[in-house]
Amino acid sequence: MGMYASIRGWLEIDVKQRVTAEQIIEQNRHELYSGGWAFPSAPFNWSLYLFYGGDIRQGELSWLRGQVEQLAEIPPVDEDNDWPRGLFVVTAEERDGAQMWQVREATVTELPAPGLSWLGE
Template structure:
């Protein structure tokens, strides 16, 4: 079979950043795992891009590379308007990690077990 990761999370973006996020998603499209992306716009013009899917362990670096590219999207005007987001990735053998998009980068952190209930 193989080892899998369940990936769930979202990105927050402003103005034209959503289009750039989708450009990156399309550029990395694999016609399978990429189907887990969707968008929701809030009443105040807030835009979130979500991902929900289960990927093979071998696709982890491919997915993280996509997130790194998204994290580097420049802010439209205000330097504080970088894309930011949070993903929880549950690895079948190694447990849960947080994938944080902030400050123009991707940061991987342990969850300390606080989200293990979501893996059940």
Template sequence: MGIYVAVRGWLECDKEQLAAAQEIISSHEDGHYSHGWGAPGRPVNWTHYLFYGADIRESAVDWLMHQIRDMARIPANEDGDRVTGLFLASHEIDGMTEWQVREGRLLISPGDGRHRYLDG
């Protein structure tokens, strides 16, 4: 059956950065786990959000992290704002980690105990 990781979180960006992120997603399309990505049909105000939520096989974690790292490297906009975000990844055996998207990078740290209720 395999080991699964529940990944849920979001990215924040502007309209142009969202388009670049969607191109990254398209370039990694796998016909299955790619369906975990979603965005509101109509944005509200100036910040655009891109969400991911899926239970993925442990073997697909690197595939997803590669996409998120590419999105983190999307250039800053004219205001100097970069893509930012937060994901929680709950591994069936190893527990939760937090994936922070900031400063053009994906930073990974142990998950905060306050979020363990999500591992139900």
């Protein structure tokens, strides 16, 4: 059957970055796992929160991480110079504890998240 990982997280992007984010997701479409991405049906104000949630095979974590890295690199759209930012929590059967993918300043950093290990129970 294979080993699975659970991923839950979000990216905060500018509403003007939505089309680029949708293009990145579509260009990296996975038959099963792309359905984990969700945009609000009626966004409001200036921030748009893009969510991902799902259980995927551990062998596909690099696919999702690559997408998150591409999304993190969407250039700022105004003088505020705000890059996408967010946080994803990854729990997996063969890993000890939870991991975080922290998205800041066009970079994705993987860090241990021991305080969130209960999510994998």
